[in-house]
Amino acid sequence: MLREGEFRIPSGCAISGVIDKTGKRFSGGTIVDSIAVMRERSNGLGGGFAGYGIYPEYKDYYALHVFYDTQKSKAECEDFLDRHFDIINLSKIPTAKIKEITDEPLIWRYFVTPLPTKLAESQMEESEFTARCVFRINTQFDGVYVFSSGKNMGVFKAVGFPEDVGRFYRLEEYEGWCFTAHGRYPTNTPGWWGGAHPFALLGYSVVHNGEISSYDANRRNIEMFGYKCTLQTDTEVITYIIDYLHRKKGLTLTEISSVIAAPFWQEIRAMEPEIRQKHEYLRTMFSAQLITGPFSILVGFDGGLMALNDRLKLRSMVVAEKGSKVFISSEEAAIRVMEPEIEKIWSPRGGEPVIIKLNDEVVRG
Amino acid sequence: MNFIYPENEIVRNEKRCNLCRVCDTQCSYGAHEFDEQSGQLNSDDRKCVNCQRCVVLCKQMALKIVPSGNKYKENYNWREQTIKEIFRQADSGGVLLSGMGNPGDFKVYFDKIVLNASQVTNPSIDPLREPMETRVSLGALPRDIERDGKGQLVNNLPPRINLSMPVMFAAMSYGSISLNAHKSLAAAAQEMGVLYNTGEGGLHGDMYSYGGNTVVQVASGRFGVHPDYLRSGVAIEIKMGQGAKPGIGGHLPGTKIVGDISLTRMISEGSDAISPAPHHDIYSIEDLRQLIYSLKEATGYTKPIIVKVAAVNNIAAIASGIARSGADIIALDGFRGGTGAAPTRIRDNVGIPVELALASIDRILRDEGIRNNVSIIVGGSIRSSSDVVKAVALGADSVYIGTAALIAMGCHLCRSCYTGKCNWGIATQIPELTKRLKPSVAQKRLVNLLTGWKHEIEEMMGGMGINSIESLKGNRLMLRGVGLSERELEVLGIKHAGE
Ligand code: SF4
Numbered sequence: 072m073l074r075e076g077e078f079r080i081p082s083g084c085a086i087s088g089v090i091d092k093t094g095k096r097f098s099g100g101t102i103v104d105s106i107a108v109m110r111e112r113s114n115g116l117g118g119g120f121a122g123y124g125i126y127p128e129y130k131d132y133y134a135l136h137v138f139y140d141t142q143k144s145k146a147e148c149e150d151f152l153d154r155h156f157d158i159i160n161l162s163k164i165p166t167a168k169i170k171e172i173t174d175e176p177l178i179w180r181y182f183v184t185p186l187p188t189k190l191a192e193s194q195m196e197e198s199e200f201t202a203r204c205v206f207r208i209n210t211q212f213d214g215v216y217v218f219s220s221g222k223n224m225g226v227f228k229a230v231g232f233p234e235d236v237g238r239f240y241r242l243e244e245y246e247g248w249c250f251t252a253h254g255r256y257p258t259n260t261p262g263w264w265g266g267a268h269p270f271a272l273l274g275y276s277v278v279h280n281g282e283i284s285s286y287d288a289n290r291r292n293i294e295m296f297g298y299k300c301t302l303q304t305d306t307e308v309i310t311y312i313i314d315y316l317h318r319k320k321g322l323t324l325t326e327i328s329s330v331i332a333a334p335f336w337q338e339i340r341a342m343e344p345e346i347r348q349k350h351e352y353l354r355t356m357f358s359a360q361l362i363t364g365p366f367s368i369l370v371g372f373d374g375g376l377m378a379l380n381d382r383l384k385l386r387s388m389v390v391a392e393k394g395s396k397v398f399i400s401s402e403e404a405a406i407r408v409m410e411p412e413i414e415k416i417w418s419p420r421g422g423e424p425v426i427i428k429l430n431d432e433v434v435r436g
Numbered sequence: 437m438n439f440i441y442p443e444n445e446i447v448r449n450e451k452r453c454n455l456c457r458v459c460d461t462q463c464s465y466g467a468h469e470f471d472e473q474s475g476q477l478n479s480d481d482r483k484c485v486n487c488q489r490c491v492v493l494c495k496q497m498a499l500k501i502v503p504s505g506n507k508y509k510e511n512y513n514w515r516e517q518t519i520k521e522i523f524r525q526a527d528s529g530g531v532l533l534s535g536m537g538n539p540g541d542f543k544v545y546f547d548k549i550v551l552n553a554s555q556v557t558n559p560s561i562d563p564l565r566e567p568m569e570t571r572v573s574l575g576a577l578p579r580d581i582e583r584d585g586k587g588q589l590v591n592n593l594p595p596r597i598n599l600s601m602p603v604m605f606a607a608m609s610y611g612s613i614s615l616n617a618h619k620s621l622a623a624a625a626q627e628m629g630v631l632y633n634t635g636e637g638g639l640h641g642d643m644y645s646y647g648g649n650t651v652v653q654v655a656s657g658r659f660g661v662h663p664d665y666l667r668s669g670v671a672i673e674i675k676m677g678q679g680a681k682p683g684i685g686g687h688l689p690g691t692k693i694v695g696d697i698s699l700t701r702m703i704s705e706g707s708d709a710i711s712p713a714p715h716h717d718i719y720s721i722e723d724l725r726q727l728i729y730s731l732k733e734a735t736g737y738t739k740p741i742i743v744k745v746a747a748v749n750n751i752a753a754i755a756s757g758i759a760r761s762g763a764d765i766i767a768l769d770g771f772r773g774g775t776g777a778a779p780t781r782i783r784d785n786v787g788i789p790v791e792l793a794l795a796s797i798d799r800i801l802r803d804e805g806i807r808n809n810v811s812i813i814v815g816g817s818i819r820s821s822s823d824v825v826k827a828v829a830l831g832a833d834s835v836y837i838g839t840a841a842l843i844a845m846g847c848h849l850c851r852s853c854y855t856g857k858c859n860w861g862i863a864t865q866i867p868e869l870t871k872r873l874k875p876s877v878a879q880k881r882l883v884n885l886l887t888g889w890k891h892e893i894e895e896m897m898g899g900m901g902i903n904s905i906e907s908l909k910g911n912r913l914m915l916r917g918v919g920l921s922e923r924e925l926e927v928l929g930i931k932h933a934g935e
């Protein structure tokens with residue numbers, strides 16, 4: 072049977088996220104409760120979480136989360152890691168044996184920093200060096216998959232219903248200032264853990280509900296810039312686009328949302344000259360990064376969370392606030408279970424981003 | 437021995453004919469003749485080129501042109517066409533000439549490709565209810581963004597051309613076609629927000645007002661090229677090759693170099709206008725770079741430069757070279773692309789199908805990370821809106837249509853353009869004939885064609901769940917091949933249907 076990445080699987084999904092603007096940490100159990108409410112939107116073929124602020128004691132090191140098929144692949148990968156990184160700490164990722172989650176691969180975690188000599192030799196920034204190494208491992212090593220590579224954050228995912236995945240990874244034992252979750256409803260599945268979401272690169276993680284129609288246009292474009300889409304999933308290509316526009320091209324998050332969920336030309340024509348010129352520029356310069364078709368995404372990044380819908384709003388998404396916390400979810404019910412007494416709730420318009428940065432006001436649109 | 441029985445027969449239904457004599461006065465080839473004495477209309481099948489002018493104009497529906505039915509004793513190897521060509525050459529000792537593009541039974545890949553549509557997991561979009569964007573912008577893109585002191589984005593885009601839809605009218609020179617045909621194309625381009633192309637014959641004084649919708653061409657003969665001409669359009673096209681006759685120049689006979697045409701081409705009346713096969717200042721890629729930058733200098737870096745090449749064996753590497761030479765746009769012309777006249781052997785045997793060439797170019801430019809250096813326009817031949825959609829999904833930014841535009845104006849593909857006696861007033865300079873083409877009417881027909889195509893493109897995009905043509909560009913997952921070999925699929929970069 073073909074493995075995920077060798078063909079394309081359409082999926083429907085549920086997403087949920089919560090962030091504390093003050094950076095106060097809370098238990099990952101919250102997000103597990105939230106995504107559990109939307110069990111109907113998943114079909115047991117994939118679930119996962121991203122947590123930010125969960126490794127304060129190692130916050131300056133890249134936390135690599137890795138799936139291994141065999142001990143042999145583990146040895147090969149560790150040999151590679153040894154030659155490129157200083158490994159500060161390594162361990163199995165703690166899991167709970169539960170009957171709902173089976174066939175687990177070997178799941179390991181490494182806290183690393185690039186070897187200074189290798190880094191100098193490469194003439195790259197630390198982040199680019201790390202990203203390239205992750206690509207190399209994922210494309211060249213059999214039976215190895217690095218599924219998380221940011222600092223002070225981590226992704227936890229598996230084949231199963233998301234709430235079971237949460238219990239499996241003992242998510243309630245982690246504390247962070249932001250969590251996102253994903254329940255997957257793929258139309259068919261090769262049952263590979265790496266194919267579950269979130270998808271992450273460095274500090275960026277994406278959970279996504281939808282099926283984008285621009286996929287191959289986006290993929291073929293982003294692959295020009297050193298990215299390799301090995302999974303053939305929307306989430307993967309969206310993550311790379313965000314990494315490319317944010318980290319490599321230096322666009323702001325608001326600008327990025329104007330690129331990937333660009334306003335229509337007819338709207339642009341009606342704008343004030345200065346704003347119009349900005350949008351004309353972004354749409355022309357980054358036309359290949361426009362994403363069409365239904366999507367709602369939550370993008371976790373170092374220092375915050377962004378939510379965005381496609382420009383026609385073809386997928387549901389609601390946002391709510393209570394005190395210093397902001398909640399975002401496919402369904403209101405999944406928010407109410409986290410916080411019954413919400414103060415403010417709204418449905419962002421298509422293409423209107425909601426950007427929450429630590430110690431900052433919530434930015435809408 | 438040299439008599440070749442006509443291919444077609446003019447059939448006149450005497451019962452219907454009311455002797456109005458429209459056919460006889462309309463036919464520039466003299467295929468119909470009125471005999472004053474007998475009061476009868478006769479026809480001469482030998483003179484008929486089957487341009488259908490009389491058939492269309494006969495109000496009585498008394499005329500039709502049918503295959504004459506005369507047959508040689510042909511076999512698979514020695515077909516009638518082949519035999520006839522030998523007769524002709526044995527008679528004349530000349531090079532055989534033909535009009536229009538390669539007619540051979542090579543696969544038309546566009547017809548072996550099918551499109552996707554959304555079902556269940558992703559909604560299709562109704563173009564009647566939701567905005568559907570077909571606007572495209574062509575030209576090079578810079579590598580990085582720039583910001584000013586206040587952190588605002590700076591517009592650092594090189595000059596570009598913007599089109600309301602990814603269709604442009606291909607190069608057809610004034611001289612090879614009439615001024616009225618040019619006016620129709622220009623006015624239609626203006627109305628639709630797209631561009632037409634002057635071809636290599638310079639620009640008639642009346643046409644400068646359409647500058648905002650004009651691509652001016654610079655070909656190997658450099659006819660009609662001067663600073664005002666270069667500055668008059670929104671882009672400049674260097675014609676290196678033509679799909680119908682790669683490696684071959686052009687020849688407009690002196691009989692067509694009359695009046696304004698001689699003025700516009702800047703050559704004396706009656707002299708043949710011969711475009712050499714190569715540009716004699718371009719023998720290599722670095723020479724092309726020099727010409728590109730000369731033209732940019734001459735126009736103060738305000739116009740994108742298009743380099744037009746024919747689809748030939750090594751086209752992907754050639755395109756990659758062009759993309760690194762300062763060109764903003766590559767125009768690719770396939771062997772089905774039309775022409776007034778081309779040597780038959782060249783037309784039928786040189787060049788490759790444009791679908792394969794396009795797919796290879798798009799792939800190699802991406803592999804090399806330089807796809808954003810250039811846009812790609814593809815032509816030769818795009819026949820319908822579905823060809824447009826497939827070309828864009830294979831990787832084109834826009835298409836050129838030539839033959840389809842001519843047909844919209846009335847051309848019936850009789851392939852006798854080189855005679856200069858086009859009954860439809862298109863490929864002729866004879867005043868009585870050119871006045872048959874009314875720019876206002878032809879413009880409307882061209883606008884209708886593009887409007888119809890635009891609606892169809894929107895329908896197809898909407899079906900795929902795409903509401904901006906940018907998301908279709910190079911989106912090869914939207915395509916599937918039917919009945920193609922693995923090798924062909926690999927070159928096209930698409931999957932087989934059912935996969
Ligand atoms: S145009 Fe038709 S009706 Fe008139 S003379 Fe010719 S055949 Fe007869």
Ligand code: SF4
Pocket residue numbers: 487535842846847848849850851852853854857858859860861862863
């Ligand atoms: S343009 Fe050429 S092919 Fe078309 S009708 Fe006129 S002569 Fe015939």
